[in-house]
Amino acid sequence: MGHExxxxxxxxxxxxxxxxxxxxxxxxxxxxxxxxxxxxxxxxKLYELAKESRLPDxxxxxxxxxxxxxxxxxxxxxxxxxxxxxxxxSMFAKPGIVSLALEGDADGFVLKSAPESxxxxxxxxxxxxxxxxxxxxxxxxxxxxxxxxGLTRQExxxxxxxxxxxxRSQITKELNIVERSLENxxxxxxxxxxxxxxxxxxxxxxx
Numbered sequence: 001m002g003h004e005x006x007x008x009x010x011x012x013x014x015x016x017x018x019x020x021x022x023x024x025x026x027x028x029x030x031x032x033x034x035x036x037x038x039x040x041x042x043x044x045k046l047y048e049l050a051k052e053s054r055l056p057d058x059x060x061x062x063x064x065x066x067x068x069x070x071x072x073x074x075x076x077x078x079x080x081x082x083x084x085x086x087x088x089x090s091m092f093a094k095p096g097i098v099s100l101a102l103e104g105d106a107d108g109f110v111l112k113s114a115p116e117s118x119x120x121x122x123x124x125x126x127x128x129x130x131x132x133x134x135x136x137x138x139x140x141x142x143x144x145x146x147x148x149x150g151l152t153r154q155e156x157x158x159x160x161x162x163x164x165x166x167x168r169s170q171i172t173k174e175l176n177i178v179e180r181s182l183e184n185x186x187x188x189x190x191x192x193x194x195x196x197x198x199x200x201x202x203x204x205x206x207x
Contacts (some may be wrong), residue, residue: 091112
């Protein structure tokens, strides 16, 4: 595939954002059409690019942008700008997070600690309409799925929100449940996943 590939970077650390842009641009046929540090900035800039028919081919997306979730950006892009392919490029890749990203229709998932070649392999695979998940992240997904399938539907919903780093008050509000119900769900989730508390759950499935 010889034509120029445009990409957009969403990453809240200034140096890392710049580093990713430079790394990819150095490859010759990739050109950066924009970057953002937050969800609002990202969606604003992407809608501007859409008006000019200059949407990126690929969006390189960090998952945790300060207090914001990159998963919200992923869902919005996939719902409203479906031509944009999204690679999640994250420091955190426990199976719960990878699973949430794939459920949100991410086209690829690569760890920031992986060699550069892994990121480029993901970009090339995605341009060829494949989905790309870094190989080391695949096996833990199966173990995670068997744990996840052992939860009831509502427990699964609560569990996913916990993995996404939502606070208790956000969860009760979003699910329209009272604190006491949430406590019940949490104790069942801890029991079924073999975790003592919230911190252990995040460490095991979400970091």
